[in-house]
Amino acid sequence: MEHSFIDRYSNLSSRLHKLDARTKILAVLFFIAVVVTTPPQHLLAFTVYAGFLLWLVALSQVPLAHVLSRAAMVLPFSALVALGLPFLGGDKTIVVLGLSLSAKGLWLLAGTIMKSFLSVAALVLLVSTTPFPALLAGLRHLKISALFIDLLALSYRYLFVFIDESQRLRRAAAARGYKPRWLAHAKGIGQLVGRLFVRSYERSERIYGAMRLRGYNSSMPSKALPRFRYCDALGLVLVGAMLIAIRIWAR
Numbered sequence: 001m002e003h004s005f006i007d008r009y010s011n012l013s014s015r016l017h018k019l020d021a022r023t024k025i026l027a028v029l030f031f032i033a034v035v036v037t038t039p040p041q042h043l044l045a046f047t048v049y050a051g052f053l054l055w056l057v058a059l060s061q062v063p064l065a066h067v068l069s070r071a072a073m074v075l076p077f078s079a080l081v082a083l084g085l086p087f088l089g090g091d092k093t094i095v096v097l098g099l100s101l102s103a104k105g106l107w108l109l110a111g112t113i114m115k116s117f118l119s120v121a122a123l124v125l126l127v128s129t130t131p132f133p134a135l136l137a138g139l140r141h142l143k144i145s146a147l148f149i150d151l152l153a154l155s156y157r158y159l160f161v162f163i164d165e166s167q168r169l170r171r172a173a174a175a176r177g178y179k180p181r182w183l184a185h186a187k188g189i190g191q192l193v194g195r196l197f198v199r200s201y202e203r204s205e206r207i208y209g210a211m212r213l214r215g216y217n218s219s220m221p222s223k224a225l226p227r228f229r230y231c232d233a234l235g236l237v238l239v240g241a242m243l244i245a246i247r248i249w250a251r
Contacts, residue, residue, distance in 0.1 A: 010130055017129045022228065026142075032123075040108060053122060
C-alpha cells in the first residue's frame, strides 16, 4: 500500500509540527468558530484570516499547492448548497446578465464560499502537520467520543485497503480488455462497485472477528502524549487573542 495522500507531510520538522496535537486542534476549532461567525461583508477580516493561514503554511513548510488544492475540493459543494441564495427576495437587488439577484443573497453566497474554503484549509493544515495517531490521541485527551475516534482510526487504517482493493478490480477488468466509461458502460461500473462493496463487507466482518479474538472491547489503544507544555499554552492564548482582535477590529 503506497497511499500517503492524507498526512503526507505530517513528519516534517517545522515549529508547527512540534506543537502539541491538542494545541493545534483547539486552535483550529477556535479559528473555524471565528471565521464562521464573521459577517461576509467584513472582507478585510477574511483577507487577514487568509494571510494568517498563509503565514502558518509558510511556517509549516507544507507546500502551498497541497493545502490549496485540497481546500478547493469543498468549493463545488459549498457553492452548490448556497447557489439558490442570490435568487431569494430582498430589499436591494442587483441585475446580472438579465437576472435580478438579491444583494443579501449574493453576500451570503460569497460568505459561504469564503468560510468553507478557509475552514477546510485550516483542517488540511492541521492534518498535514500532525501524524494521524497523534491527532487521534489529542482528540481522545480532549474527551471527544471514543466511538467517533475509533471510527476515525478504522477509517484511516482501512481506507488504504479499500483503495488497493478497488485498484485490483480495475486492473483485473483492464487485463480482460474491459475499460468502462461512466455513461457508456454504467451497468459494468455498477457491477464493479457492487463487487467492491461485497468484498469490503466480507473483509470488515473478518477484521471485526479478529479484533474480538484479540480482546477488543470497544476501546482502541491510544498513543501517549507528552505533558502539555507552557509554550503550547502560550501559543494557544496568543492565537486566540489574535483571532479575537481580528474579529473585532477588521471590518
